[in-house]
Amino acid sequence: MQTVDYFVIGAGIAGLSAAARLAQHGRVVVCEAEGSPGVHASGRSAAFAHFDMDAPLVRALTAASLPLLEEPGARRHPALFIALEGQESDLDRVEAGYREWQPDVRRLSSDEARSLVPVLRDGENGIIGALLDEAGRKLDAHALLEGHRHALLAAGSEIATQSPVTSLRHEAAHWIVDTPGNSYSAKVVVNAAGAWADEIARLAGVALLGLIPLRRTVITFDVPDGMDVSAWPFTKTVGPGFYIEPEGRGRLLACPMDEHPSDPCDAQPEEEDIALAAWRVEQATTLAIPRLASKWAGLRTFTPERLPVCGFDPQAPGFFWLAGQGGFGLQTSPAMALAAEALATGAKWPEELQAVGVTPDQLSPSRFA
Ligand SMILES: Cc1cc2nc3c(=O)[nH]c(=O)nc-3n(C[C@H](O)[C@H](O)[C@H](O)COP(=O)(O)OP(=O)(O)OC[C@H]3O[C@@H](n4cnc5c(N)ncnc54)[C@H](O)[C@@H]3O)c2cc1C
Numbered sequence: 444m445q446t447v448d449y450f451v452i453g454a455g456i457a458g459l460s461a462a463a464r465l466a467q468h469g470r471v472v473v474c475e476a477e478g479s480p481g482v483h484a485s486g487r488s489a490a491f492a493h494f495d496m497d498a499p500l501v502r503a504l505t506a507a508s509l510p511l512l513e514e515p516g517a518r519r520h521p522a523l524f525i526a527l528e529g530q531e532s533d534l535d536r537v538e539a540g541y542r543e544w545q546p547d548v549r550r551l552s553s554d555e556a557r558s559l560v561p562v563l564r565d566g567e568n569g570i571i572g573a574l575l576d577e578a579g580r581k582l583d584a585h586a587l588l589e590g591h592r593h594a595l596l597a598a599g600s601e602i603a604t605q606s607p608v609t610s611l612r613h614e615a616a617h618w619i620v621d622t623p624g625n626s627y628s629a630k631v632v633v634n635a636a637g638a639w640a641d642e643i644a645r646l647a648g649v650a651l652l653g654l655i656p657l658r659r660t661v662i663t664f665d666v667p668d669g670m671d672v673s674a675w676p677f678t679k680t681v682g683p684g685f686y687i688e689p690e691g692r693g694r695l696l697a698c699p700m701d702e703h704p705s706d707p708c709d710a711q712p713e714e715e716d717i718a719l720a721a722w723r724v725e726q727a728t729t730l731a732i733p734r735l736a737s738k739w740a741g742l743r744t745f746t747p748e749r750l751p752v753c754g755f756d757p758q759a760p761g762f763f764w765l766a767g768q769g770g771f772g773l774q775t776s777p778a779m780a781l782a783a784e785a786l787a788t789g790a791k792w793p794e795e796l797q798a799v800g801v802t803p804d805q806l807s808p809s810r811f812a
Contacts, residue, residue: 444619444626444627444628445472445625445626445627445628446627446628446629447469447470447471447472447627447628447629448465448468448469448470448471448629448630448631449462449465449468449469449470449471449472449629449631449633449787450471450472450474450618450620450627450629450631450632450633451465451471451472451473451474451632451633451635452473452474452608452620452632452633452634452635452636452643453473453474453475453634453635453636453637453639453640454473454474454475454477454479454480454481454588454592454602454604455480455481455483455484455485455635455637455772456481456485456584456587456588456591456768456772456773456776457485457635457637457765457766457768457772457776457779457780458473458475458633458635458636458765459473459480459588459591459592459595459602460587460591460776460777460779460780461633461635461765461779461780461783461784461787462591462595462600462602462633463590463591463592463594463595463598463780464780464781464783464784465633465783465784465787465788466594466595466598466599466600467598467784468784468788468790470599470600471595471598471600471601472600472601472602472603472627472629473595473600473601473602473603474602474603474606474607474608474620474622474627475602475603475604475605475606476605476606476607476608476639477604477605478604478605479604480588480592480602480604481584481585481588483637483638483709483741483742484637484638484741484742484743484744484772485584485588485637485772485773486584486585486588486741487661487710487739487740487741488582488584488741488772488773489661489677489686489688489696489698490581490582490583490584490773491520491522491579491580491581491582491677491688491774492505492508492509492512492517492579492580492582492773492774493505493522493576493579493580493677493679493774494506494540494541494544494545494576495522495524495537495540495541495679495681496540496771497540497749498749498750499540499543500750500751500801500805501750501751501769501771501775502540502543502544503544503799503800503801504751504771504775504778504779504799504801505544505771505774505775505778506544506799507777507778507781507795507796507798507799507801508774508775508776508777508778509580509774510795511777511778511795512580512582512587512774512777515583515586515590516582516583516586516587516590517580517581517582517583517587518580518581518583519577519578519579519580519581520579520580520581520676520677521559521575521576521577521578521579521676521677522575522576522579522676522677522678522679523551523556523559523560523573523574523575523576523676523677523678523679524537524573524574524575524576524678524679524680524681525556525563525570525572525573525678525679525680525681525727526570526571526572526573526680526681526682527568527569527570527571527680527682527684527727528567528568528569528571529682530571530680530681530682530684531571531572533681533682534572534573534574534681536681537574537681538550538574541574541576545576545578547576547577547578548574548575548576549574549575549577550572550573550574550575551572551573551574551575552572552573553565553569553570553571553572553573555573556570556572556573556575557570559575559675559676560675560676560678560728562728562729562730563678563727563728564726564727564728564729568726568727569727570727574681575676579676579677580774581677581688582773582774584773587773587776603622603624603625606622606623606624606625607622607623608620608621608622608636608643608646609621609622609623609646610646611632611643611646611647611648612647612648613647613648613759613760613761613762616630616760616761617629617630617761618630618631618632618647618761618762620632629761630761631761631763631787632647632761632762632763633763633765633783633787634647634762634763634764634765634766635765635766636766637707637742637744637766637768638654638656638705638707638708638742638744639707640652640654640744640764640766640767641653641654641707642707644756644762647759647762648759649756649758649759649762650756650758650759650812652746652747652752652764652766652767652808652811653746653747653811654744654745654746654766654767655704655744655745655746655747656704656705656706656707656742656743656744657702657703657704657705657742657743657744657745658701658702658703658704658705658710658713658716658740658741658742659698659700659701659702659740659741659742659743659770660698660699660701660712660713660716660717660719660720660738660739660740661696661697661698661712661720661738661739661740661741662696662697662698662712662717662720662721662732662735662737662738663690663694663695663696663697663735663736663737663738664694664695664697664721664732664734664735664736665693665694665736666693666694666695666730668693670693671692671693672689672692672693672694672695673689673691673692674689675687675688675689675695680700680727683700684699684700684723684727685697685698685699685700685720685723685724685727686698686700687724687728694736695724695730697720697721697723697724697732698720699716699719699720699723701716701719701720702743703716705742707742707744708742710740710741710742711740712738712739712740713740716740717735717738721735743769743770743772744766744767744768744769745767745769746766746767746811747811748810749767749769750767750805750806751766751767751768751769751771751772751775751779751806752764752765752766752767752806752807752808752811753765753779753782753783753786753806753807754786754803754806754807754808754809755786755787755808756808757807757808757809757812758812763783763786763787764808765779765783778795778796778799778801779806781793781795781796782796782801782803782806785803786803786806
């Protein structure tokens with residue numbers, strides 16, 4: 444039996460970013476079911492940071508996070524939000540949410556938008572206007588995970604891969620956690636198991652939050668020879684539709700922004716969602732997608748109110764929730780890790796979060812009790 448200060452379940456971006464901070468306060472073990480970090484949602488995301496998020500709390504967490512997302516984990520890249528026919532009010536909504544944190548955002552005419560992404564159609568099914576954020580961030584999930592892994596190891600803590608947690612019980616003010624090869628004792632267990640976070644609560648006999656994993660599909664495809672898309676902005680419709688973003692010079696990533704409820708699992712793309720992704724891009728652009736370079740799916744896991752949760756369970760001493768990061772878990776990870784550090788160690792609430800008006804109550808699991 445190993446005794447540790449903080450036992451973190453899940454080596455996705457949530458678990459690793461929090462663990463790297465907690466390792467400054469005590470000995471941490473991060474336990475991951477898979478053979479390496481980031482196999483599930485964190486390694487399957489589109490990895491872009493922007494403010495087109497409906498919830499003010501998520502925008503505030505993003506604002507606190509952007510200054511902490513630096514090279515090599517993040518680099519500046521513009522984001523373009525396009526309105527298709529009928530999406531005028533969506534464009535106003537996105538702009539209003541944006542202006543609070545990014546006042547330099549600019550309205551563009553459809554011609555100006557087409558000068559940035561020349562394949563966008565006008566006329567029927569075409570764009571009617573756009574919003575440009577020149578200060579978006581392209582994220583590198585692998586670099587972010589690696590940075591946290593190095594910080595964790597440098598602080599003398601460790602990651603156990605291929606170590607699924609199989610049981611948890613609370614005895615004498617400690618959690619006893621079993622994996623196939625080892626048992627651990629810790630005063631604090633951090634549940635950062637992504638789509639499986641409610642499964643972990645079930646194992647621990649803790650009330651579930653009602654987390655909802657939603658499958659989302661991504662395709663990549665090559666653009667015609669000679670076309671260089673590397674400087675194109677991340678381009679997203681303001682209402683239902685799709686987003687595309689460059690993957691190097693001659694390849695685009697596309698997503699139809701689908702959401703299908705799923706059990707926690709190794710999500711796989713469904714044929715109809717792959718077809719939908721290609722169709723939506725072909726409808727709104729002059730691109731044809733005769734074949735795919737790759738395709739995948741991942742689970743974006745939401746709380747019932749689609750806001751993240753970070754804090755001790757009100758009924759289960761030492762059981763700490765860090766879950767429900769939905770479609771914004773990479774771009775909010777620095778702020779969420781700061782929150783987790785403060786709440787799990789009892790340290791002062793971070794100035795970075797105070798500055799954007801985020802309070803512990805807004806993240807507390809007590810709101811589901
Ligand atoms: C298609 C797609 C596009 C996205 N685009 C963006 C984007 O552009 N920007 C953005 O910010 N976010 C985006 N996201 C969301 C982001 O990826 C997630 O919010 C984030 O990765 C969640 O991180 P996590 O650590 O909570 O979950 P995960 O990365 O899923 O990590 C949870 C880990 O827990 C482990 N685990 C589960 N059960 C156990 C157990 N019993 N024992 C041990 N380990 C266990 C799992 O193996 C897994 O590795 C996207 C997601 C998807 C799917």
